[in-house]
Amino acid sequence: MKRFxxxxxVLLATISLVFAIFQMPMWPSLQLTAQGAFGxxxxxxxxxxxxxxxxxxxxxxxxxxxxGAYNIGGEGQFIIGSVAGAWMAKTMMSLxxxxxxxxxxxxxxxxxxxxxxxxxxxxxSFRRGLSPVIVTILLNFVASQVLDxxxxxxxxxxxxxxxxxxxxxQSMMLARFxxxxxxxxxIYITIAAMLAAQVFLFRTRKGFQxxxxxxxxxxxxxxxLNEVRLKLLAMALSGxxxxxxxxxxxxxxxxxxxxxxxxxxxxxxxxxxxxGGLTPLGCGLSALFFGSLFAxxxxxxxxxxxxxxxxYVMQGLAVLAFVMIEARNKRLEPAGEV
Numbered sequence: 409m410k411r412f413x414x415x416x417x418v419l420l421a422t423i424s425l426v427f428a429i430f431q432m433p434m435w436p437s438l439q440l441t442a443q444g445a446f447g448x449x450x451x452x453x454x455x456x457x458x459x460x461x462x463x464x465x466x467x468x469x470x471x472x473x474x475x476g477a478y479n480i481g482g483e484g485q486f487i488i489g490s491v492a493g494a495w496m497a498k499t500m501m502s503l504x505x506x507x508x509x510x511x512x513x514x515x516x517x518x519x520x521x522x523x524x525x526x527x528x529x530x531x532x533s534f535r536r537g538l539s540p541v542i543v544t545i546l547l548n549f550v551a552s553q554v555l556d557x558x559x560x561x562x563x564x565x566x567x568x569x570x571x572x573x574x575x576x577x578q579s580m581m582l583a584r585f586x587x588x589x590x591x592x593x594x595i596y597i598t599i600a601a602m603l604a605a606q607v608f609l610f611r612t613r614k615g616f617q618x619x620x621x622x623x624x625x626x627x628x629x630x631x632x633l634n635e636v637r638l639k640l641l642a643m644a645l646s647g648x649x650x651x652x653x654x655x656x657x658x659x660x661x662x663x664x665x666x667x668x669x670x671x672x673x674x675x676x677x678x679x680x681x682x683x684g685g686l687t688p689l690g691c692g693l694s695a696l697f698f699g700s701l702f703a704x705x706x707x708x709x710x711x712x713x714x715x716x717x718x719x720y721v722m723q724g725l726a727v728l729a730f731v732m733i734e735a736r737n738k739r740l741e742p743a744g745e746v
């Protein structure tokens with residue numbers, strides 16, 4: 409509860425500071441933001457739709473970072489998952505399978521594609537002794553080129569007029585709760601993933617081992633744990649969740665992928681995970697917060713030229729403030745114990 413209150417105060421102070429920096433009236437700006445995020449069913453839908461990819465990819469960052477495998481490649485894994493899913497969708501459509509079973513098959517391939525791409529990054533890093541930060545960052549660029557090749561080549565739509573994949577038939581899309589709204593059944597999958605990640609990390613033996621190897625590699629080695637294998641597992645799970653995020657965007661909203669499909673969800677997942685305290689449930693609250701800011705900023709942008717850019721400033725300052733508070737608390741802990 410104390411952590412939650414501190415985080416809430418930090419977020420509110422950050423929002424107020426940003427409004428002050430941009431010389432915007434604080435209370436009216438807060439009202440516009442809240443109205444855009446929660447003012448009606450359309451605002452709530454916008455918030456939840458933005459929360460889905462942020463939370464799903466953020467969970468991937470939580471698992472990897474808990475293992476000490478600093479995955480900065482969520483964007484690339486998101487992209488590769490989407491490309492793999494688009495390939496599977498094209499295959500299923502060519503076979504005449506366009507029902508719910510085909511949708512789940514596409515999602516499964518999205519997860520597998522992201523997991524394999526992250527596992528490749530992990531193998532290069534931990535087997536060859538390279539920094540996972542550098543490797544995953546560089547593989548983001550490789551994934552972007554793979555996407556560009558795919559949508560201009562083997563996966564391009566039938567007319568070959570634009571760099572996009574073929575639009576999915578409605579029967580393959582995830583069900584929507586209301587034809588007028590974008591919210592889809594993928595939110596159930598995201599919530600299930602959050603709960604599963606919470607149980608896995610904090611209620612299973614393997615989850616404890618992953619947390620141990622991230623917190624104290626020396627203690628993990630002393631306990632006879634295979635550090636490399638556990639980090640590879642964490643990376644694969646992380647990439648699978650990022651690939652799932654790509655699949656949910658593909659099957660839930662767009663119905664096709666192109667060179668600008670991702671919208672940087674893989675990168676944005678990192679501050680979501682950090683602000684969530686690297687816990688799945690905390691990540692859920694953090695993703696909802698940033699999802700509401702994304703949705704609310706659309707309303708704010710109607711009355712201010714800065715509205716659409718405020719979210720990134722708020723996100724950066726909020727994470728920076730949170731990390732500084734956490735670092736201060738850790739420095740004070742030993743003194744309190746003496």
